[in-house]
Amino acid sequence: MNYNTAKLSEMLEELLRRIPKNPNDVQLSEVAYGKQTKQSSDYQFYASAAVDGNLNTYSHTGLDASPYWEVDLGKEYKIFRIEIFNRKSCCGERLHDLDITTGPSHNQMYLCAQYKGPARKGEHLVFKCNHSPKYARYVRLTIKGREYLHVGEVKVYALDD
Secondary structure, X not given: OOHHHHHHHHHHHHXXXXXXXXXXXXXXXXXXXXXXXXXXXXXXXXXXXXXXXXXXXXXXXXXXXXOEEEEEEEEEEEEEEEEEEEOOOOOHHHOOOEXXXXXXXXXXXXXXXXXXXXXXXXXXXXXXXXXXXXXXXXEEEEEOOXXXXXXXXXXXXXXXX
């Protein structure tokens, strides 16, 4: 086998590995890591900690009326799943009555999922959007009522274009 044939064979193997085993499976990528974030207020910890890939850091708002955390994905993606890792060190029960919304702009946000809770410390929550997936640039978490909002990590999985 010459060099070109070996290289071609290697490339073919890599392509075959990427093809889903089940034609109904879709290839999803995590698209929130390191993206721009903001939250309703900062209480010692910043919004960006929720997309830093470290489960030992967390974002934290002050005690706000309808506190929120948001990530700007930078462009629109077809979002399929959102995962939230609750803060590990304290106060897991503060994550409750949560609305998860997604949308292409701030004035076009759609309800993806709701979580009654309360959550537990370090809990890993997985949400599939209740509607058929829409293209969205923004993902927002909002607690209904007066509360602190803190999360360890938020992962957004979208169709790998």
